[in-house]
Amino acid sequence: MPVTSDRPDVTIPDVGLHEYLYGGLSPEDEDRVAVVDLAGGTETSYATLRSHVDSVAGWLSRHGVAKNDVVALHCPNSVEFIIAAHALWRLGAVLTPVPLLASPASVAEQLRDSHAVMLMTLAGLGDGGEEAAELAGLPDDRLIHLDTSRGLTQMLAERSTPPAVSFDPATQLAALPYSSGTTGLPKGVRLTHRNLVANMAQVENSDLITRDDVVFGVLPFFHIYGLSTLANLVIRLRARLLTVPRFELNTFLRNHQKHGVTFTFIAPPVAVALAKHPEVDNYDLSTLRAVLSGAASLDEDLARAVEKRLGIDVYQGYGLTETSPVTHVNADRSLSPGSVGRPVSNTEHRIVDPDSGEEIPVPAQEGSLSDAGELWVRGPQVMEGYLADADATALPGDGWLRTGDLARHGSTGEVFIVDRLKELxxxxxxxxxxxxxxxxxxxxxxxxxxxxxxxxxxxxxxxxxxxxxxxxxxxxxxxxxxxxxxxxxxxxxxxxxxxxxxxxxxxxxxxxxxxxxxxxx
CATH class of the missing domain: 3.30.300.30 (ANL, C-terminal domain)
Structure with a gap:
């Protein structure tokens, strides 16, 4: 029998991402700082961010980008990334984010496979954009450098008005990130506006962060984890987001102290540094109340070491590109921090024996673990499918997604990730x-x-x-x-x-x- 969330279901608004992110922006929130770009040295208010998004959407529309067009974005964490991504969603266009370290050949392959009509990048990243565009056959005017005088500066100066756009959020594609799925080479993951809106609503209901939080944004925005939790959710909640292009421990610690960071999304390697690196003792992290680790399993002993050293709560989450991404969150102090917790709202899971296909039940004995099997999940955040219907085995039917991950049930239905069935x-x-x-x-x-x-x-x-x-x-x-x-x-x-x-x-x-x-x- 599937395990359901212990959180009440949430109502998922029937709106697109732009409306969900900015439609409820109140006058009292307009002057709040939305994004502090640490590399650029800028602060952007919510009112300015919304205005910039509209101006860029208007400029893109005037230059031929329309609903359903796929646009690639190759850009480090920055306010520019957020503006560009949200502008595309304002038009009903589709964002395909490109890994920052991707080679020109890999970028070109993603451009071709996604049928992107434009590549937005930075001149500061070098000549790779030109090479990738040429390899993919993009015309010169379809390569946009956001950090030049003819890029974002020009877009904002023209103050173009975006057109009115209507679509069905349940079917309108919003993002096309690339994931290797359960097998093989990267393939496009088709995520709709509803998928991404639903996942924000689900994580909001987990009560992880509030509008009063200062959130450090080191997770890469090109990855669905950073895109959904940082570039989207923090903005939706009217909290303050600090962006940095890459992780560097001293920068991380210095800005936590300087800006009074209260909550940070991390990955396990950051937890290792927080638990063991001597430099941590040289900074005042007293404003930090919690971190949430995702992207890979976090060892229980490591989580407890971070908690003990910093005096904070360490939460763990689980998800996939294919699930927008969050399916499970462990913010329950009664559960082992080595667990990824129970399903978020509107979500259920089952664990299936990969050999027999039989469902593995939750163990009846308190504190015990079930046999290991493949974790399957179902909920409104599950992707529409892969581009060109590749790897159809990931969607066995009836709304379920096979994650390719080996997991065990705890006695209260919480999940412990054991290993990956897939070879990635x-x-x-x-x-x-x-x-x-x-x-x-x-x-x-x-x-x-x-x-x-x-x-x-x-x-x-x-x-x-x-x-x-x-x-x-x-x-x-x-x-x-x-x-x-x-x-x-x-x-x-x-x-x-x-x-x-x-x-x-x-x-x-x-x-x-x-x-x-x-x-x-």
Missing amino acids: IKYKGHQVPPAELEALLLTHDDVTDAAVVGVTDTDGEEVPKAFIVARDADAAGDALSEALVGFIAERVEPYKKIRALEFVEQIPKSATGKILRRSLL
Whole structure:
């Protein structure tokens, strides 16, 4: 029997994202600071943010962007990212966010696959935008640099009025982020306005943050976790958002102290630093009341170490790109901080034995755990599907989504994530498909076979490790190892680099030729 939320259901407004974010902006909130851009040194009020969004939407409309058009956004965390994304939703256009470290070839592939009509980026990111646009066949006037005099500055100066746009939020696509799903290479995830509005309403009902919070925005906005919780939810709640383009511990700590940060969304590597790094003791973090960790499982001992050191609450959440993203939140002090908690409002889950297909029940004995199985979820935040209906097995029917993650029930229906059934490696929140690295390794003359798996390094981070069968066994040493690591590093984004390598006599495989990765661990 599916486990339902212990929170009451919420009514999901039948509106688009722009209306949900700005429609209820009251006069008393207009002068509140919405975004503090730490890199740009600017503060933007809610009234100004709404005005800027409308001006950019008007400019984009005048330059040919219309409802249903897909526009790619390649931009670090900043007020510019928020304005551009919200302007696209104001027009009924579709945002496809691009990972910040994506190579020109990867950006071009996303442009082609999503059928993007425009790429918005920054000149400050280098020449990669021009190269990607050229590879994808975008005309010169379809490449917009937001940080030049002809970019956002010009858009705001023209103060164009956006057109009135109507659509059905339940079916109108809003975002097309890319995820590798349960198998294979990245594919577009079709998220509607209703999906994203629903998930904001669900997380609001979890009572994590309020309008009086100061929230630190280090999670990348191009990732659905940062996009939904920071660029959207914080704005919806009229709280104050601090944006930074990347995580750096001293910057993180200094600005928590300077700006009186009260709540921060983090990932487990940040929790490691907060628990162990000596620099933390040099800052006053007394205003911080809580953090919520997502993007990967957080170990219970690590969560308790952060709580003890900082005197704060450590919450944990769970979700996927395919679920907009939040499905579970653990903000209940009675539950283990190693659990991702129970479903959010309007959401249910089941755990299914991947071999038999039978549902695994919640254990009857208090404090015990069920057998492990694949976590399935159902709710209004679940995607419409993948672009071009790729990986249809993720949606088995009746509204359910197969997450590809192995999990156990606790005795009150809370969920403990055990491992991933899928073979994706998640390095610092980035998705690394082993098949991509294996294919590249096999192009090297000195490699006869290869497998890549995720292993845990000394910092508790999952990293890609390669197992290599060398063509010449006598050459299987440090020199070849360094050469292969460099060979891959030259051909992939930085986060996809191989971080460990081991030579083996053979790669274990099944009768059908599938790599038996667990046998390598």
